[in-house]
Amino acid sequence: MADDKNLSYTEDSIQVLEGLDAVRKRPGMYIGSTDAKGLHHLVWEIVDNSIDEALAGYCTHINVILGADGSVTVKDDGRGVPIGLHKTMNKSTPEVIFSILHAGGKFGGSGYKTSGGLHGVGSSVVNALSRKFNVTINRDGVVSEIKFAKGGQLTQPLKQKGTTKLTGTTVQFWPDDTIFSTTKFSFSVISERLKESAFLNSGLKITLVDERNDKHVEYKYDDGLVEFVKELQGDQKAVIAAPIVFKGSANAIESEIAMTYIDDFSESVLGFANNVKTVDGGTHITGFKSGLLKALNEYARKNNLLKERDKKLDANDVKEGLIAIVSVKIPEDLIQYEGQTKGKLGTSEAKAACEEVTEQGFAFWLLENKQLAITIVEKALLARRAREEARKARAAVREQKKGSKVKNMLGKLTPAQGRDKFKNELFLVEGNSAGGSAKSGRDRKFQAILPLRGKVINAEKTKLIDLLKNEEIVSIINSIGAGIGADFDIDDSNYGKVIIMTDADTDGAHIQTLLLTFFYRYMKELIINKRVYIALPPLFKVTNSKKEVQYLWLEDELKQLLKQGKKVEIQRYKGLGEMNADQLWSTTMDPDLRKLILVTIEDALAAENSFRILMGDDSEKRKEWIEENVKFTLEENTEFMDI
Ligand code: 1YM
Numbered sequence: 001m002a003d004d005k006n007l008s009y010t011e012d013s014i015q016v017l018e019g020l021d022a023v024r025k026r027p028g029m030y031i032g033s034t035d036a037k038g039l040h041h042l043v044w045e046i047v048d049n050s051i052d053e054a055l056a057g058y059c060t061h062i063n064v065i066l067g068a069d070g071s072v073t074v075k076d077d078g079r080g081v082p083i084g085l086h087k088t089m090n091k092s093t094p095e096v097i098f099s100i101l102h103a104g105g106k107f108g109g110s111g112y113k114t115s116g117g118l119h120g121v122g123s124s125v126v127n128a129l130s131r132k133f134n135v136t137i138n139r140d141g142v143v144s145e146i147k148f149a150k151g152g153q154l155t156q157p158l159k160q161k162g163t164t165k166l167t168g169t170t171v172q173f174w175p176d177d178t179i180f181s182t183t184k185f186s187f188s189v190i191s192e193r194l195k196e197s198a199f200l201n202s203g204l205k206i207t208l209v210d211e212r213n214d215k216h217v218e219y220k221y222d223d224g225l226v227e228f229v230k231e232l233q234g235d236q237k238a239v240i241a242a243p244i245v246f247k248g249s250a251n252a253i254e255s256e257i258a259m260t261y262i263d264d265f266s267e268s269v270l271g272f273a274n275n276v277k278t279v280d281g282g283t284h285i286t287g288f289k290s291g292l293l294k295a296l297n298e299y300a301r302k303n304n305l306l307k308e309r310d311k312k313l314d315a316n317d318v319k320e321g322l323i324a325i326v327s328v329k330i331p332e333d334l335i336q337y338e339g340q341t342k343g344k345l346g347t348s349e350a351k352a353a354c355e356e357v358t359e360q361g362f363a364f365w366l367l368e369n370k371q372l373a374i375t376i377v378e379k380a381l382l383a384r385r386a387r388e389e390a391r392k393a394r395a396a397v398r399e400q401k402k403g404s405k406v407k408n409m410l411g412k413l414t415p416a417q418g419r420d421k422f423k424n425e426l427f428l429v430e431g432n433s434a435g436g437s438a439k440s441g442r443d444r445k446f447q448a449i450l451p452l453r454g455k456v457i458n459a460e461k462t463k464l465i466d467l468l469k470n471e472e473i474v475s476i477i478n479s480i481g482a483g484i485g486a487d488f489d490i491d492d493s494n495y496g497k498v499i500i501m502t503d504a505d506t507d508g509a510h511i512q513t514l515l516l517t518f519f520y521r522y523m524k525e526l527i528i529n530k531r532v533y534i535a536l537p538p539l540f541k542v543t544n545s546k547k548e549v550q551y552l553w554l555e556d557e558l559k560q561l562l563k564q565g566k567k568v569e570i571q572r573y574k575g576l577g578e579m580n581a582d583q584l585w586s587t588t589m590d591p592d593l594r595k596l597i598l599v600t601i602e603d604a605l606a607a608e609n610s611f612r613i614l615m616g617d618d619s620e621k622r623k624e625w626i627e628e629n630v631k632f633t634l635e636e637n638t639e640f641m642d643i
Contacts, residue, residue, distance in 0.1 A: 045122030080139030246361030282345025291358030411475025
C-alpha cells in the first residue's frame with residue numbers, strides 16, 4: 001500500500017457523471033435491494049471509505065455509532081476529506097464527493113482501490129438514499145461541516161465551525177424510510193462485519209456503539225489473519241500448534257494466507273478479494289488448494305510417506321480439518337467476479353499468485369516441521385481411506401434404493417401422491433404422535449411426512465461413514481433422493497420444500513439445529529437454493545363464548561386480546577402433539593394459513609461460527625445461541641433465519 005501514499009489527490013481529477021435522482025429511481029442497481037440487506041449496505045459503503053483510508057496508511061481507528069434516533073455515524077481519524085474548491089465544478093470538494101455520482105476507480109481510475117464496495121463512490125449513493133446526511137471534516141487545522149437532506153439536497157454548504165489539531169472524517173446519516181422496507185439496523189449484523197474487517201486489516205481499531213441499548217464492542221487484531229483462523233478454530237483441538245502464514249506478491253497481486261489443521265473432518269476455507277468476502281470462492285481459493293496439494297504431495301513422495309505404488313493425494317484428502325483464510329489484494333483493473341451473486345472471484349492471475357505463494361511457503365514449512373508434516377500427511381491418508389469406505393457405504397445405499405429394500409431405507413415416510421417434484425413438500429416431524437396427526441391432516445397430493453424418533457445425530461461431530469449408519473439420517477437422505485455431500489445433486493431432489501416441524505420448545509429448537517447442521521454440512525445446496533424451511537406452530541388457541549376459535553403466534557397478540565376484556569378460553573400449546581389433525585393442518589401445514597421461516601445462509605463466517613457454537617461442546621453457549629437466534633415469535637426478521 002506504500003504506493004498509495006505517493007498518489008496525491010487532485011480535486012479536479014474527480015469525474016462527474018450524473019445526479020443522485022438516478023440512485024433514488026433505481027436503488028437496487030446501486031445497493032442490491034431495499035430490504036434489510038440493502039439498508040446495511042449503506043453502512044458498508046461509508047465504512048469502506050474509512051477502511052480505504054486505513055489501507056492508505058492514515059487511519060487507525062474507525063468508530064461506528066448506531067444512534068437512538070435511527071441514524072448511523074461513522075467516524076475515522078484519517079486525513080479528512082479534502083476541503084478545497086473543486087475548480088471544474090465550482091463547488092466545494094465535499095459537496096462534489098457526497099452529492100454527485102462519480103465514475104469508478106479512485107476518481108479517474110488511476111488508483112489502487114482495495115476495499116471493495118462501489119469503488120469508493122458509495123458516499124453519494126448513501127446520501128441519495130438518506131433523509132438527512134451530515135459530514136464533519138477535521139483537516140488543515142479547521143473543523144468544517146456540510147449538510148444534506150431529502151436524498152442529497154444541499155441544506156448547508158461547507159462551513160467552518162472552528163479550529164482543531166485533529167484530522168478525520170465523520171459521516172452521520174438517517175436512511176430514507178420511503179425507500180427502505182425497514183430502517184432498523186442490526187447490531188449483530190454490523191458487529192460481525194466490522195469484526196471481519198478488523199481481522200483483515202491488522203492493527204486497525206474498529207469500535208461499534210449501540211446507543212439504542214448501550215451495547216458496545218471493540219475489535220483490534222495485531223495479528224489479523226492468524227487471529228481470524230484461531231477464531232474459526234474456536235476450542236477445537238489443533239493438529240499444529242499455531243496457524244501457518246504465507247505472504248507474497250506475484251502478478252501485481254498480494255496474497256496473504258493463514259491456515260491450520262484441526263482434529264476434525266469439516267473444512268472452512270474463507271476467501272476475500274480486496275477485503276470483500278467471496279462467498280462462492282473463486283480463483284484465489286483454487287490456487288491456494290492447488291499449492292497446498294502440490295507441496296504436500298511433493299513432500300510425501302520425497303520422504304517415502306507415499307510409496308511409489310500409492311496414488312497421489314487429491315484435493316478431497318487434504319481438506320478434512322483444514323481451516324484457512326485466503327485474502328488477496330488485486331488492482332482494480334484486474335478484478336473480475338463471476339456467478340449470479342458476484343460472490344466468486346474470476347481473476348485468473350489470482351490462481352497463479354496464490355498457488356505460488358502457498359506452494360513455496362508450505363513446502364518450506366513442511367521441511368522445517370518434520371513431525372507435524374508427517375502428521376498432516378497421515379491425516380490425509382486416513383481421510384482418503386475413510387472416504388473410500390464411505391463411498392462403498394453410499395454405493396450400497398444406492399443399490400438398495402434401486403432394489404426391493406427401498407422401503408426400509410425410507411424409514412416411516414408417507415410419500416406425497418402427486419409427481420410435481422417442485423411442488424411437493426417433505427415435512428420432517430418431531431415424534432411419532434405428531435407424525436401421525438401430520439399424516440392425517442396433510443394434503444396428500446403434495447405433502448409427504450417423515451416422522452423422526454428421538455434426537456437426530458450430530459453431523460458436526462460424526463464422521464460421514466458413521467452418519468450413514470444412522471437410520472434417521474439414511475431415511476432423510478433417501479426420501480430427498482438427491483444424494484449427499486459431493487454426490488448431492490439438487491436437480492434430483494424429490495421436494496421443492498423440506499419443512500422442519502418441531503415443538504416450540506428448547507428440545508424442538510435443538511432438533512432444528514441438528515437437522516440444519518446436517519443439511520449445512522451435507523446438502524448445502526438445499527439451503528442455498530432456499531428449499532429448507534422451519535414450520536411455526538401457533539402458541540395459543542383462543543376460544544370465545546360463541547365457540548369461535550382463533551390461533552395466536554405472539555405473546556403480544558394474546559395480551560392485546562386480553563386487554564379487550566372479553567371472556568375467552570385460552571389453551572397454550574406445549575407441543576405439536578396437542579393439536580389434532582385438523583388443527584395441525586389449518587395452523588401449521590396449510591400453505592394459505594401457515595407461517596414458515598425460510599432458512600438462508602447469508603454469511604459463511606457467521607454460519608461456521610454458529611455451527612461450531614451450536615454443535616461444539618459448550619452447552620451453555622449453545623443454549624445462549626438458541627435463545628437468541630431461534631425465535632418462535634413473529635417479530636421483525638424472524639421470517640428469515642440466517643445460519
Ligand atoms: C466516514 C467516512 O470518507 N474518509 C475519508 C475519505 C477520503 C479521504 C480520507 C481522503 C482521500 C484522499 C486524500 C485520496 C476521501 N477522499 C476523497 C477524495 N470516511 C471517509 N478519509 N485525502 C483524503 O484518496 O487521495 C474521496 S473519499 F476524492 F477527495 F479524494
